[in-house]
Amino acid sequence: MTISGSPDKPAFQGGFRDIIGHPRALDILQSMLLSEEVPHALLFMGEAGIGKRTVALTFAQTLLCHERQMPEGESEGWIEPCNRCLSCQKFAAQNHPDLTIIEPEGASIKIEQVRALQDKIIYKPLDGPKRIVIIDPADKMNAAAANGLLKTLEEPPSHAILILVTSKPFSLPETILSRCQKISFYPLSLSQVERLLTERKGCSTQEARLIASLTGGDLGEALSLEIEGARELEAALYTLVSETTLNDYDALFDAATAHSRDEAVMAQSLHYLSAWFRDVLVLQSVPNPEILDPSWLVYSWRHEEIRRWATRMNSHEVGSFLADIQEIYQAQVRNVNRQLALETLLMQLRDKVLSQKQKASG
Ligand SMILES: [Zn+2]
Incomplete structure (x- = not known):
């Protein structure tokens, strides 16, 4: 037990x-x-x-x-x-x-x-x-x-x-x-979970932030997820936002299918996407993103890519994606069609992120 x-x-x-x-x-x-x-x-x-x-x-x-x-x-x-x-x-x-x-x-x-x-x-x-x-x-x-x-x-x-x-x-x-x-009962805040991870597991701030974000404030999961596992999980979830995926319809639908296959996996995908957009918002809200310390970000090692996203949409659009993600999260426990919801979100992302680039055929 x-x-x-x-x-x-x-x-x-x-x-x-x-x-x-x-x-x-x-x-x-x-x-x-x-x-x-x-x-x-x-x-x-x-x-x-x-x-x-x-x-x-x-x-x-x-x-x-x-x-x-x-x-x-x-x-x-x-x-x-x-x-x-x-x-x-x-x-x-x-x-x-x-x-x-x-x-x-x-x-x-x-x-x-x-x-x-x-x-x-x-x-x-x-x-x-x-x-x-x-x-x-x-x-x-x-x-x-x-x-x-x-x-x-x-x-x-x-x-x-x-x-x-x-x-x-x-x-x-x-x-x-x-x-x-x-x-x-209400979930713990991400900062509460981060603090507990540094206290109980001796994680660095950066590691604690990654684990807390991937588990969406679920303390039990956060405590049992080791940092190596968290990094592997992050790499798998990154396919949701990578431009290689968004550029290619087949890859996009494959990613949507794989990352919505059950309720738990879908929750992880949505946690990942919200943390990603929060990082975009952080970069949009500082006056000079070029000199921002990347350790402020959850996905600090992806800061160059996140910086590109920050220039391709405005903060209102980011806020709207965050609201959509929250809505899908609330709805999925009522068995909304998860795959369709994730596909739709990725298609919107594709339009937004690639809109200022030449779209590849797909
Ligand atoms: Zn007793």
């Missing part, structure tokens, strides 16, 4: 203080712990890979902990799991009897899994006052499973707390959404 927020520690041995980012979500959960008023159903929603599951696990561990505490030196109103009691030990060993994690079996979460859960949670907890269920990702429940779960959400046992985790809340039926208290 990967715990993206605290990769250097063994699973379940952390606390809220080890979680990076998500200040608002943590404040809400802390106030629930302090008041001991925890809703029966919570929905953690936000982009994939930003640490929702880590927070769900930490919250579950704290609720189950026999000696949860306010750490010394902390300001009042902050509660952490003790990481020592029997409950925390069972949690760390991933065999706590009162924690159930439901994940897809094959492609989806099925009704049989929900029925098995329902048979189990009607019984009183074995170890403490609560039984906790984490369903991740909840949007993988098929229609029958979601329908089955609805019964539990309508009349939950008093000791049950369900945490549904999802990056696609709009895929869940409204009947489920309306019965959960929703907590939103």
Whole structure:
């Protein structure tokens, strides 16, 4: 099991203080712990890979902990799991009897899994006052499973707390959404990720910037991507913007096909393109780009090419491309035709970047 927020520690041995980012979500959960008023159903929603599951696990561990505490030196109103009691030990060993994690079996979460859960949670907890269920990702429940779960959400046992985790809340039926208290999670900023990469992995500023940009603020991915891998990935993604590609229709369509083949690859391509355009904007916004220190750029080793782009479009056009990229990014989780979207974008780039050059036949 990967715990993206605290990769250097063994699973379940952390606390809220080890979680990076998500200040608002943590404040809400802390106030629930302090008041001991925890809703029966919570929905953690936000982009994939930003640490929702880590927070769900930490919250579950704290609720189950026999000696949860306010750490010394902390300001009042902050509660952490003790990481020592029997409950925390069972949690760390991933065999706590009162924690159930439901994940897809094959492609989806099925009704049989929900029925098995329902048979189990009607019984009183074995170890403490609560039984906790984490369903991740909840949007993988098929229609029958979601329908089955609805019964539990309508009349939950008093000791049950369900945490549904999802990056696609709009895929869940409204009947489920309306019965959960929703907590939103937001991605870390690129500069937060960069700082963590320099602190935790000893990356140089330049390396951290490249890795953070390619992973679009997904800390788990950023921490697991080594610099050699990042450089290879950059070289592959560079085909999206290279003039060789844009000059040749066949190459352009091949690049669009290859770099949109699934959701994760498409996300990488869009992260790459946004960082590229940000570099173009940087060069456009300095009075004398000729003397700009290239280390200001994400793709500093491509600064001559980026400088050419900066002269071929104005900042308004760059802003418009950035907005398009953002729009495709938001739409792709709703299964817009990824390949067509990327092709269209590259065709527009071709027109823009090559418009002041003699276009090669293609
Ligand atoms: Zn404990």
